[in-house]
Amino acid sequence: MRSPFLAAALSALCFSAPAFPVQAAEPAKINTLQWLGSHNSYRPDLDPAALAHQRQVMGERSRGVEYGHPPIQAQLDLGVRQLEFDPYADTAGGLYAGPYANDPTKLAIMKTPGAKVLHAPVVDNRTLCLRLSDCFAEVAAWSRAHPGHQPIILFINTKEEPFNTPAIPNPPLWTEADFAGLDADAIKAFGRDRIIAPDDVRGARATLRDGVTGGGWPTLEAARGKVLLVLDANPRVEDAYRAGHASLKGRMLFGLYAETEAEAAVFNIQDPRPDEARIKTLVAQGFLVRTRSDADTTEARNHDLTRLDVAVRSGAQVISTDYYPGAPDPLGLKFVVRPSWFEPGR
Numbered sequence: 021m022r023s024p025f026l027a028a029a030l031s032a033l034c035f036s037a038p039a040f041p042v043q044a045a046e047p048a049k050i051n052t053l054q055w056l057g058s059h060n061s062y063r064p065d066l067d068p069a070a071l072a073h074q075r076q077v078m079g080e081r082s083r084g085v086e087y088g089h090p091p092i093q094a095q096l097d098l099g100v101r102q103l104e105f106d107p108y109a110d111t112a113g114g115l116y117a118g119p120y121a122n123d124p125t126k127l128a129i130m131k132t133p134g135a136k137v138l139h140a141p142v143v144d145n146r147t148l149c150l151r152l153s154d155c156f157a158e159v160a161a162w163s164r165a166h167p168g169h170q171p172i173i174l175f176i177n178t179k180e181e182p183f184n185t186p187a188i189p190n191p192p193l194w195t196e197a198d199f200a201g202l203d204a205d206a207i208k209a210f211g212r213d214r215i216i217a218p219d220d221v222r223g224a225r226a227t228l229r230d231g232v233t234g235g236g237w238p239t240l241e242a243a244r245g246k247v248l249l250v251l252d253a254n255p256r257v258e259d260a261y262r263a264g265h266a267s268l269k270g271r272m273l274f275g276l277y278a279e280t281e282a283e284a285a286v287f288n289i290q291d292p293r294p295d296e297a298r299i300k301t302l303v304a305q306g307f308l309v310r311t312r313s314d315a316d317t318t319e320a321r322n323h324d325l326t327r328l329d330v331a332v333r334s335g336a337q338v339i340s341t342d343y344y345p346g347a348p349d350p351l352g353l354k355f356v357v358r359p360s361w362f363e364p365g366r
Contacts, residue, residue: 103155173310233306287310
């Protein structure tokens with residue numbers, strides 16, 4: 021039996037305690053999350069026949085791209101939450117239709133206007149989604165079927181650099197019409213309310229940078245079921261995309277800009293090893309950073325996880341790889357990139 025004196029003492033203690041309000045933890049913002057992503061997510065798995073053909077066509081250059089991925093929705097099923105697509109501008113349509121001359125269905129698609137997704141014309145054109153709009157549609161369909169998913173980041177790596185060889189035609193430069201098409205394709209696929217756009221992060225602040233560093237990223241709960249798109253481009257394209265859109269006002273994609281600029285929000289630091297300290301600084305300021313745990317099959321062939329270890333230690337929110345758990349292994353390397361925080365199905 022409990023002593024009446026003890027009961028009285030406990031009662032007095034309870035009622036004499038100061039009535040300070042309990043401070044609830046701040047809701048997690050998306051810049052505190054971590055994503056595992058796929059690199060060149062549109063490149064299909066390399067079966068033995070495709071690998072042999074690639075080596076025949078590309079020669080020594082094949083070594084660096086001897087990897088592949090399952091369909092886009094299968095990648096998302098495996099827990100990948102960052103994808104990368106490489107679109108070439110094709111305003112009128114038909115620029116990259118040649119390889120599909122014997123496939124009427126694909127030929128008709130390639131003749132339609134709009135950005136086309138491929139690694140390189142002629143020599144490396146295999147893709148899981150012919151048009152960028154098709155890639156978006158694949159992601160959007162999966163997202164609608166999994167409405168509570170963590171936000172998906174899409175890197176849109178626009179291509180326009182000349183190849184300077186008679187074997188490969190030089191691609192056209194991206195224009196304002198192409199950028200408008202890019203924004204429109206994103207809205208058509210996902211709906212404006214399911215896109216985390218620069219305007220949403222900037223809010224009432226003077227610049228996008230102010231929004232990013234001032235806590236403007238949405239919370240995880242507010243971002244569930246949404247996508248965030250990033251224009252991963254050369255300086256000419258980045259400048260053209262923000263022209264007339266200060267702080268990317270009205271645009272659907274974030275971009276890659278120096279940390280002192282009004283549009284600064286996301287950084288793409290390919291190799292974390294020489295830039296670990298810089299990544300830590302950027303993350304601490306509120307920026308999003310994407311880096312890579314491996315490249316050109318080098319780490320995979322050497323079973324080297326050093327680059328992954330540095331990427332994780334840097335605090336970069338996004339780590340891209342060709343070897344996430346469940347990824348195809350066309351070379352039989354048995355190399356897997358799995359950060360300790362990776363949880364499939366988030």
